[in-house]
Amino acid sequence: MKRIMMIAAGIIIMATLTTVLAKDTTMSVQIRKGSLRTTPTFLGSVVGNVEYGEKLIIDETRGEWLKATSQSSHRMGWIHNSAVTKKDIKMQAGDKTAEVAASSGELALAGKGFNSDVEAAFKSKNADIDFTWVDKMEKIKIEPEAMLEFIRKGLIAPKAGAK
Amino acid sequence: MRNIIILAALATSFIIAGCKTLETVTNIGTSLGVATGTISAQQAESINKTSTAVGKTFEEITPEQEYYIGRAVAATILKTYKPMDNDELNNYLNTIGQILAAASDKPETFGGYHFLVLNTDEINAFAAPGGLIFVSRGLLRCCKNEDAVAAVLAHEVGHVQYGHGLQAIKKSRLTSALTVLAAEGAKNFGGEQLAELTTAFEGSIGDITATMVNNGYARKFESQSDEAAVTILKRVGYNPSALKDMLEEMDKLSHPGQGFAKTHPAPKDRINDIQNLISSAGPVIEPNERMARFSKVQPSI
Numbered sequence: 001m002k003r004i005m006m007i008a009a010g011i012i013i014m015a016t017l018t019t020v021l022a023k024d025t026t027m028s029v030q031i032r033k034g035s036l037r038t039t040p041t042f043l044g045s046v047v048g049n050v051e052y053g054e055k056l057i058i059d060e061t062r063g064e065w066l067k068a069t070s071q072s073s074h075r076m077g078w079i080h081n082s083a084v085t086k087k088d089i090k091m092q093a094g095d096k097t098a099e100v101a102a103s104s105g106e107l108a109l110a111g112k113g114f115n116s117d118v119e120a121a122f123k124s125k126n127a128d129i130d131f132t133w134v135d136k137m138e139k140i141k142i143e144p145e146a147m148l149e150f151i152r153k154g155l156i157a158p159k160a161g162a163k
Numbered sequence: 164m165r166n167i168i169i170l171a172a173l174a175t176s177f178i179i180a181g182c183k184t185l186e187t188v189t190n191i192g193t194s195l196g197v198a199t200g201t202i203s204a205q206q207a208e209s210i211n212k213t214s215t216a217v218g219k220t221f222e223e224i225t226p227e228q229e230y231y232i233g234r235a236v237a238a239t240i241l242k243t244y245k246p247m248d249n250d251e252l253n254n255y256l257n258t259i260g261q262i263l264a265a266a267s268d269k270p271e272t273f274g275g276y277h278f279l280v281l282n283t284d285e286i287n288a289f290a291a292p293g294g295l296i297f298v299s300r301g302l303l304r305c306c307k308n309e310d311a312v313a314a315v316l317a318h319e320v321g322h323v324q325y326g327h328g329l330q331a332i333k334k335s336r337l338t339s340a341l342t343v344l345a346a347e348g349a350k351n352f353g354g355e356q357l358a359e360l361t362t363a364f365e366g367s368i369g370d371i372t373a374t375m376v377n378n379g380y381a382r383k384f385e386s387q388s389d390e391a392a393v394t395i396l397k398r399v400g401y402n403p404s405a406l407k408d409m410l411e412e413m414d415k416l417s418h419p420g421q422g423f424a425k426t427h428p429a430p431k432d433r434i435n436d437i438q439n440l441i442s443s444a445g446p447v448i449e450p451n452e453r454m455a456r457f458s459k460v461q462p463s464i
Contacts, residue, residue: 030227031271031272031273031274032227034271080270080271082269110227113224113228113360114340114367115231116231118231118357118360119231119234121357121361122235126365129242133238133241133246133279134234134237134295136246137237137246137278137279140279141277147258147262150259151400154450154452154456155450155453156262156401
């Protein structure tokens with residue numbers, strides 16, 4: 001009985017530590033463009049935008065949402081955890097970069113592997129493959145106001161607090 | 164000459180090692196290199212460090228890489244299917260789709276979720292990695308209301324959420340790409356390395372489109388996406404029964420061996436798999452405004 005309680009206590013402590021550790025952790029933005037919002041929901045108004053590789057200091061965690069401050073703009077707001085990574089995203093790879101980060105094992109090299117150069121090479125090898133409509137469809141972005149109106153009028157009811 | 168020997172050692176180790184992580188394999192490779200005198204202990208150290216960092220970069224395909232893979236898959240699909248150049252229809256789909264994506268477990272991808280109607284009577288839909296999603300006119304014609312459209316889109320978002328497309332990439336593609344990266348480290352790629360990466364890229368795109376367009380996903384992946392669809396629909400406030408309605412409709416209208424029938428499990432089996440999740444939801448009852456705006460775009464489908 002005492003053993004079970006010790007294990008349970010251990011698990012609770014570990015879970016707490018995980019939450020506490022998240023505060024003041026530095027994360028990198030892993031998407032092209034993201035937003036810091038006033039509330040932990042995609043319909044919350046935008047405090048500021050963040051870009052690929054930008055460093056954020058985590059202040060608070062609430063479910064899948066993180067409250068963070070941008071190291072560069074100093075703006076603070078909520079961002080979904082799928083937009084960020086613990087990996088240190090290096091935008092400019094120098095020769096020393098890989099060695100230094102290899103010791104922590106937490107490096108992501110932006111623009112390495114499959115990147116815009118590879119796409120360009122792919123295009124020249126495959127002249128019959130056309131990216132025109134791929135570029136066009138990528139530009140279709142519905143504004144939050146339009147989404148809110150759509151939701152309101154259609155009596156769709158996203159659950160409060162969830163996403 | 165030395166580099167070739169090192170690469171050969173690494174590649175061989177990888178094949179022998181099978182499931183081992185790149186880190187372990189690289190250590191075997193560099194040990195071989197040191198033992199046979201082809202590289203110094205210092206060089207071995209350097210390669211080990213680089214491979215660890217780069218291996219982790221590539222083993223787990225980053226959102227940025229997923230984005231480029233997805234673009235090429237999308238462009239390849241558009242070789243076969245014409246896009247529907249109708250702003251009103253595409254905006255309608257993107258509004259619903261982007262709301263659904265925001266409610267999924269992977270709401271943020273590198274370039275975001277974007278939807279496009281394909282101008283074909285074939286009943287089909289494709290979700291490229293990273294969130295570029297296509298739905299055919301034929302499939303949209305099976306939809307009787309907006310909830311049904313949402314069900315279709317939510318299912319495709321599910322495929323992106325679970326990375327089903329990426330999982331179709333053969334390990335050998337990533338192995339060859341890894342070998343290139345391990346040798347080059349953090350330096351910019353020369354022509355030869357770029358060519359090798361591009362070949363691996365082409366192979367990866369081929370693997371994904373072959374699965375999506377010809378072979379189809381395993382039933383497990385389809386039921387995962389159906390489950391994700393039910394979850395997303397509920398979170399947003401659409402009726403998940405619409406997914407069942409859609410599957411029944413597709414069952415009626417499909418031709419064996421064509422379109423989605425070629426690449427998906429039988430609708431009856433899919434309905435069975437989600438039955439428990441939707442049993443408490445009643446039939447779809449469409450509020451007026453929702454029905455009105457669906458009816459407005461329906462003629463152009």
